[in-house]
Amino acid sequence: MxxxxxxxxxxxxxxxxxxxxxxxxxxxxxxxxxxxxxxxxxxxxxxxxxxxxxxxxxxxxxxxxxxxxxxxxxxxxxxxxxxxxxxxxxxxxxxxEEPGTDPEGAEPGAVELRREHVTYLDSRLRGVRTPEAAVGHTYERYVVRVPGNGRPDRDAFARALRAKGVACAVPVPAPVYRMPGLRRDVVLPETERAVDETLALPVHAGMSRRELHRMVSMCNALGGLLSPAF
The missing domain is CATH 3.40.640.10 (Type I PLP-dependent aspartate aminotransferase-like (Major domain))
Structure with missing residues (x-):
């Protein structure tokens, strides 16, 4: 229902x-x-x-x-x-469930491959905050945080990755309370920080280890230019 x-x-x-x-x-x-x-x-x-x-x-x-x-x-x-x-x-x-996802529809092998990719990324990424681990997390999207002073740093980071062919995406561009027809005069700090800092990196089952390694190298080179905000 x-x-x-x-x-x-x-x-x-x-x-x-x-x-x-x-x-x-x-x-x-x-x-x-x-x-x-x-x-x-x-x-x-x-x-x-x-x-x-x-x-x-x-x-x-x-x-x-x-x-x-x-x-x-x-x-x-x-x-x-x-x-x-x-x-x-x-x-x-x-x-x-999150609209647009189908957690029951993915092949079991694909889910395991995705989790293997996540383990690799978690252990090698520097300069970004990797997703918080949790039991049952299926990583429909691999969402990291880019440290710095808010959106300009995250957006510059994303542009640099896209320029090198990494299909990253800002997962949530604005708080729901700023969307048309839903505007409210509120400011929620964790939501605001998440909107400004989050970036979804590709982690689909079809990615090769070489592609993952290349993405890690690019992220680490960019992340090293930023001051951690953890």
Whole structure:
């Protein structure tokens, strides 16, 4: 059952508030708006990029009816802690897959190859912060942080990699609360930092070890020019 149907069956509607992640896709927030309810943006955990249960507690009000969390980049949201928050406040909690991903559809061999690539990158990349390890992480996207003073450093880093043929991408270009039709006058620090610093590097199963080594060499050469901000 989809998020829209779940919220409808729970009676969520006009005047209700639904806590949603501030970092990631806008689809969940737009579903809330479609119901006539109000999306309230919660900050994310800086390691998982998923909705932070503590941040949910910070934004719950008497009008809050539900929480919708999203698994991000193959990392699972903290469903247990989120449900504890929900039980404490009497809220519906829904945890969904990231739009556009199909974790059940990948061939097992492809997933294992991707994890091998991740292990190689984790052990060799310097000058960027590699993804936080977690049980069950499938690395749908391999998202690093580029240290420095925010977006100009990350964007310059990305341009230099693309110029050498590395298909990197900024995974989330703006907080959801700055997107058209969803604008709110809030600033959430972990979300802002994640938007400014994150970069997705290619890690698909078809990559050769030579391609991975070349990407590592380029990243390390660029990263060495930046001052770590960890």
């Amino acid at each position: 989809g998020t829209l149907e779940t919220l409808k069956l729970a009676g969520v509607g006009a005047g209700d508030e639904v806590v949603v992640p501030a970092y990631g896709n806008a689809e969940v927030a737009r579903v809330v708006v479609e119901l006539g309810a109000v999306p309230v943006f919660g900050d994310v955990d800086g390691g998982s990029y998923c909705l932070d249960p503590a941040a949910v507690s910070d934004v719950v009000t008497g009008r809050t009816a539900a929480v919708v969390a999203v698994h991000r980049f193959g990392r699972r949201a903290e469903a247990g802690r989120l449900r504890e928050v929900g039980e404490r406040h009497g809220l519906l909690v829904r945890v969904v």
